[in-house]
Every structure is written in structure tokens, then in C-alpha cells.
Amino acid sequence: MEVLYLEMVIAVLATGIVGCTAIMYVMYSRIKQLVAELRVLKDRVEVTDEELGKLADDIEEFKKLKF
Secondary structure, X not given: OHHHHHHXXXXXXXXXXXXXXXXXXXXXXXXXXXXXXXXXXXXXXXXXXXXXXXXXXHHHHHHHXXX
16 A cells, blocks of 8 residues: 555656646747847847937937927
């Protein structure tokens, strides 16, 4: 009886380990996808120094306008 109980506990723990490993793999794959998407977004949103300077100048000019 003890042997059967011990084997059942080992089987449950082994199944849990396999399940956790599968979940970790899915999470790892999703993280890789998200990192790739972030790289694409970063390339689209990147602002150069010249663009930032021009934007600051445009804002200052807009502030000077009186409506």
C-alpha cells in the first residue's frame, strides 16, 4: 500500500514538473514575440535630435501666437 501511494505521489509530481516546463516554454515563446514587436515599435517611434529640436521650436512659436 505504501509503495502504491509513493508511486502515485511520484507520478503526480512528475506530471506537475512536465506541466510547469510546458508553461515555461509557452511563456518564453510569448516573451520572444513581445520583444520582437517592441523592436519594431521602437524603430517606428524613434525620434532624432533634429526632429526633437524642430518640435521644440514649433512649440515655442505656437506659444507666441495670440488667439
